Amino acid sequence: MSSTDSAAPRRTALDALHRSLGATMTDFAGWDMPLRYRSERDEHVAVRTAAGLFDLSHMGEITVTGPEAARLLNHALVGNIASVGPGRARYTMICRTDGGILDDLIVYRTADTEYLVVANASNAQVVLDALRERAAGFDAEVRDDRDAYALIAVQGPESPGILKSLTDADLDGLKYYAGLPGTVAGVPALIARTGYTGEDGFELFVKPEHAVELWQALTEAGGPAGLVPCGLSCRDTLRLEAGMPLYGHELTASLTPFDAGLGRVVKFDKEGDFVGREALTEAAARAESDPPRVLVGLVAEGRRVPRAGYPVVAAGQVIGEVTSGAPSPTLGRPIAMAYVDAAHSAPGTAGVGVDIRGSHEPYEVVPLPFYKRQK
Known part of the structure; x- marks a missing residue:
């Protein structure tokens, strides 16, 4: 099936394996993906405590x-990609000319003149189209490699030990946001020390035909350490506790990086012009003089769970909106991320609540992230 065929959900190379493990499958961004295998809470706790x-x-x-x-990526993205060393990675964004965020990305420099751009599933086609359009006039090729890779992540405090038992790659020397080619369980892989859980961990880019073999080897090696298969549901609660933004929730095309509190990813001092520079220069100045709504953490005093889109209120006025909410297995209470007016954004601000179907539930404003691992 081609990447553009949207009639039926696409299936990953591990699809049959997920089903054999009893996964509850769901359509996510046009893909059939495992939502959970058994208990999403148990999967979440396994990542926090084991793997x-x-x-x-x-x-x-x-x-x-x-x-x-490098010049093309410097022009197309807001970050300084030319300064990324070989074997390193960078978190960045691609914006529209009006400064709105099209997607947040990780860019790996895999060779002197080669980069791997990893986009969110829901935006992959948009990013591909934008990069191809922006490549005009540059001596560079933009290649759709969505079918060339399967991506398996092992995350959690036990992940380095599990992976070490399957590779002779120098994992100790592999820093956060770095990637190196190696062999894991006999399978050639790009081994990246990246993740979306708030824990130490690795993301392994391999050929789709090697995915099942690698998954099974990791399952076997990780079993004694408590490793379990995990679905998208616990990935969402893990990233929420870690205060990591999700496109379509904390990041959208109607927000600039400055609105999202992520202005630091925009590098005005890099060489050459870049798409959105003018609008982002204005957004940066605006953020200085008239602070936009601030992304904050909210912790429930009660048990009711806030969901994306629910109004945040104070003294009978709407002061913001929830972008993500869920029960937090680590905190034992419902939590949310929300954009609120700057005047109500300080941790401990009194009188803040969330309007949950007409009932104003009290919430405590806390700094993000909710959870930070002990290093």
Whole structure:
């Protein structure tokens, strides 16, 4: 099936394996993905205390190669990609000319003139189209590599030990936001020390035909350490506790990086012009003089769970909106991220609540993230 065929959900190379494990499957961004295997709470706790195994093959991989690959990415994205060393990675964004966020990305420099851009599944086509359009006039090629990779993540405090038993790659020397080619359980892989859980962990880019073999080897090696397969549901509660933004929730095309409190990813001092520079210069100035709503953490005093879109209120006035909410297995209470007016954004601000179907439930404003691992 081609990447553009949207008639039926796409299936990853691990699809049959997920079903054999009894996974509850769900359509996510046009892919059939495991939501949970048994208990999403148990899967969440396993990642926090031991290790979890994720199929992330729905993510969108785009390879950019050629003598001017770095110049093209500097022009197309808001970050300074030219300064990323070989074997390193960078979190960045691609914006519209009006400064609105099209997607947040991780860019890996895999060789001197080669980069792997990883987009969110829901935006992969949009990012691909934008990069191809922005490549005009640059001596560089933008290649759709979504079918070339399966992506398996092992996350949690036990993940380094589990992976070490399957590879002779120098994991100790592999820093956070770095990637190196290696062999894991006999399978060639790009081993990246990245993740979306708030824990130490690795993301392994492999050929789809090697995915099942690698998953089974990791399952076997990780069993004694408490590793379990994990679905998208616990991935969401893990990233929420870690205060990590999700596109479509904390990040949207109607927000600039400055609105999202992530202005630091925009590098105005890099060489060459970049798409959205003018609008983002204005957004940066605006954020200085008239602070936008601030992304904060909210912790429930009661048991009711806030959901995206629910109004945040204070003294009978709407002061913001919930972007993500869920019960937190680690805190034992419902939590949420929300954009609120700057005047109500300080941790401990009194009188803040969430309007949950007409009832104003009290919430405490707390700094993000809700959870930070002990290093």
